[in-house]
Amino acid sequence: MGEDQGRREFLRWAAVAGGAGLLASCSRGSGTSAASATAGGSAGPATATADGAAQGARALATPQATGSPTPADWTALARDLSGPLVRPGDAAYTVSKRLFDPRFDSLHPAGIAYCRNPHDVATCLAFVRKYGVPVAARCGGHSYAGWSSTSGLIVDVTKMAGVSVSGGTATVGAGTRLVDFYNELAAHGRAVPGGSCPTVGIAGLTLGGGVGVVSRAYGLTSDNVRSLQIVTADGQVRTCNSSQNSDLFWACRGGGGGNFGVVTSFTFGTHPAGEIVLFFLSWPWSQAARVISAWQSWAPHAPDALWSNLHLAAAPGGSVPTIEVGGTYLGSISAAAAQLEKLYAAAGSHPSSPFMETTTWLHAMLVEAGCASLTVNECHLPTQNPQGQLSRASEYAKSDIFTKPLSSQGIGTLLAGVEKFQRAGGAPGASGGIAFDALGGAVNRVAPGATAFVHRNALFQAQYTTTWPLGSAAAAVARQHAWQQSFWQSMRPYASGQAYQNYIDPALANWRQAYYGANFTRLTQVKAKYDPDRVFTFPQAV
Numbered sequence: 001m002g003e004d005q006g007r008r009e010f011l012r013w014a015a016v017a018g019g020a021g022l023l024a025s026c027s028r029g030s031g032t033s034a035a036s037a038t039a040g041g042s043a044g045p046a047t048a049t050a051d052g053a054a055q056g057a058r059a060l061a062t063p064q065a066t067g068s069p070t071p072a073d074w075t076a077l078a079r080d081l082s083g084p085l086v087r088p089g090d091a092a093y094t095v096s097k098r099l100f101d102p103r104f105d106s107l108h109p110a111g112i113a114y115c116r117n118p119h120d121v122a123t124c125l126a127f128v129r130k131y132g133v134p135v136a137a138r139c140g141g142h143s144y145a146g147w148s149s150t151s152g153l154i155v156d157v158t159k160m161a162g163v164s165v166s167g168g169t170a171t172v173g174a175g176t177r178l179v180d181f182y183n184e185l186a187a188h189g190r191a192v193p194g195g196s197c198p199t200v201g202i203a204g205l206t207l208g209g210g211v212g213v214v215s216r217a218y219g220l221t222s223d224n225v226r227s228l229q230i231v232t233a234d235g236q237v238r239t240c241n242s243s244q245n246s247d248l249f250w251a252c253r254g255g256g257g258g259n260f261g262v263v264t265s266f267t268f269g270t271h272p273a274g275e276i277v278l279f280f281l282s283w284p285w286s287q288a289a290r291v292i293s294a295w296q297s298w299a300p301h302a303p304d305a306l307w308s309n310l311h312l313a314a315a316p317g318g319s320v321p322t323i324e325v326g327g328t329y330l331g332s333i334s335a336a337a338a339q340l341e342k343l344y345a346a347a348g349s350h351p352s353s354p355f356m357e358t359t360t361w362l363h364a365m366l367v368e369a370g371c372a373s374l375t376v377n378e379c380h381l382p383t384q385n386p387q388g389q390l391s392r393a394s395e396y397a398k399s400d401i402f403t404k405p406l407s408s409q410g411i412g413t414l415l416a417g418v419e420k421f422q423r424a425g426g427a428p429g430a431s432g433g434i435a436f437d438a439l440g441g442a443v444n445r446v447a448p449g450a451t452a453f454v455h456r457n458a459l460f461q462a463q464y465t466t467t468w469p470l471g472s473a474a475a476a477v478a479r480q481h482a483w484q485q486s487f488w489q490s491m492r493p494y495a496s497g498q499a500y501q502n503y504i505d506p507a508l509a510n511w512r513q514a515y516y517g518a519n520f521t522r523l524t525q526v527k528a529k530y531d532p533d534r535v536f537t538f539p540q541a542v
């Protein structure tokens with residue numbers, strides 16, 4: 001396959017699957033308006049309830065609660081905030097209450113407060129404590145379980161957005177979305193490792209870790225936090241770093257969003273945003289077993305400069321599944337090619353559509369975001385930016401963290417799981433698959449107890465995903481969900497039992513151990529100190 005065809009394949013992959021293969025639902029939509037996206041979400045209501053998203057809506061039993069707020073109390077809250085408060089019946093309500101996934105459009109918060117500053121957040125927290133109203137912090141709205149919504153008050157931080165760079169650090173408003181984060185940092189020639197999806201919020205991402213395309217070189221997003229500001233349940237605005245509130249600082253680096261307070265800003269250490277090599281490779285499905293075997297012994301042990309992802313995907317019907325490897329390299333294209341030759345040698349074949357290019361940092365982040373041919377403004381939802389061309393989308397996700405290579409039996413189970421999606425009775429236009437992200441490198445050089453992010457012995461993590469077009473029949477979506485659960489179940493003998501807390505999974509029974517392992521006890525101590533009345537709660541809250 002020639003270079004041109006390789007490039008076309010690469011752009012198709014970057015646009016359809018998201019550059020890192022993680023991000024099917026962050027891909028460029030058809031330009032559908034936000035309103036029509038909502039109308040199409042017919043599989044949403046039933047699923048949201050089944051996930052337990054509405055469970056986050058149970059009433060608080062704080063000692064101070066004085067009973068439900070009256071309309072006049074809500075009006076008084078609105079008056080006390082410098083940002084807008086949106087209530088049911090307001091023109092903006094339908095759009096304001098949405099999360100990214102239309103599955104959660106059935107949730108009806110009593111109010112959405114767009115906080116402009118920490119004082120607004122403290123005012124909201126005083127209100128929810130006074131009246132016993134459930135509360136949820138919301139940033140990018142990408143919680144896989146819908147737990148940034150509630151029947152009570154959503155404290156939205158997106159009006160506290162923006163990046164200010166000073167020397168080697170960047171102070172970032174907690175409401176900044178990843179595409180703006182990369183764009184504003186790149187304008188100063190700086191970079192911080194983050195995730196791929198452009199509309200994910202920096203707060204949710206960082207609080208649960210943050211895995212991205214330069215994590216092997218620069219660590220998790222949370223590993224780069226130097227300091228943060230948080231409003232705790234008592235309304236206090238606290239600075240957290242290695243010398244102030246250090247226990248809370250520890251918990252906020254991997255302890256998961258929504259647990260300890262509402263973060264209003266982060267200060268990150270930064271890295272130079274130089275040029276970067278992108279690569280994209282694919283093989284025929286008949287080579288899949290050999291490629292997987294080669295990838296898993298190559299990717300986690302490569303130099304830190306090399307990050308890669310292995311993506312297996314299938315569609316309903318008879319077409320053959322696909323196997324693709326994509327990644328980044330911090331260095332010259334010839335050095336990257338030399339590393340890739342080692343993969344080809346181990347796999348026993350060259351890819352059928354190799355593509356490599358050196359590009360700017362920002363363009364690479366756009367490609368990985370599935371926005372290869374979009375501007376930064378276009379790489380938003382239309383509700384976030386008038387030029388936005390992305391669409392909301394639905395997805396089920398589960399995760400695994402692997403600390404040992406898959407045996408040949410494990411690889412066989414993996415391939416069978418992907419192939420089964422073709423016969424699973426999914427919706428037309430649906431997809432199902434698994435994406436492995438290489439770990440190791442800088443991520444594993446941090447001790448498991450040094451921050452709340454415990455997963456420091458992984459070779460790679462996996463995300464099992466299935467997506468479907470808006471408006472798909474609920475029965476077909478249910479069959480896809482069943483396929484995903486059974487695929488994940490079939491991989492139990494091969495996985496470590498750890499799971500990624502940012503791929504929060506309402507169906508995960510032993511989530512405390514899976515997300516937090518030996519760090520869970522310490523997290524509960526921090527929770528008891530800063531949120532003794534459990535003002536912040538949801539079904540998998542610490």
Ligand SMILES: Cc1cc2nc3c(=O)[nH]c(=O)nc-3n(C[C@H](O)[C@H](O)[C@H](O)COP(=O)(O)OP(=O)(O)OC[C@H]3O[C@@H](n4cnc5c(N)ncnc54)[C@H](O)[C@@H]3O)c2cc1C
Nearest residue numbers: 137139140141142143148195196197201204211257258263
């Ligand atoms: C399509 C898609 C792609 C993704 N890609 C990646 C990726 O490449 N790498 C990766 O590591 N992860 C990725 N994720 C997972 C992502 O990191 C988590 O879903 C993350 O929690 C989303 O953060 P958010 O702010 O967008 O979501 P939200 O739903 O707003 O928040 C998530 C959680 O954090 C809480 N929270 C939000 N704001 C605050 C705040 N200011 N203070 C305290 N708590 C807060 C919420 O209450 C909620 O519990 C992806 C998720 C999706 C859906």
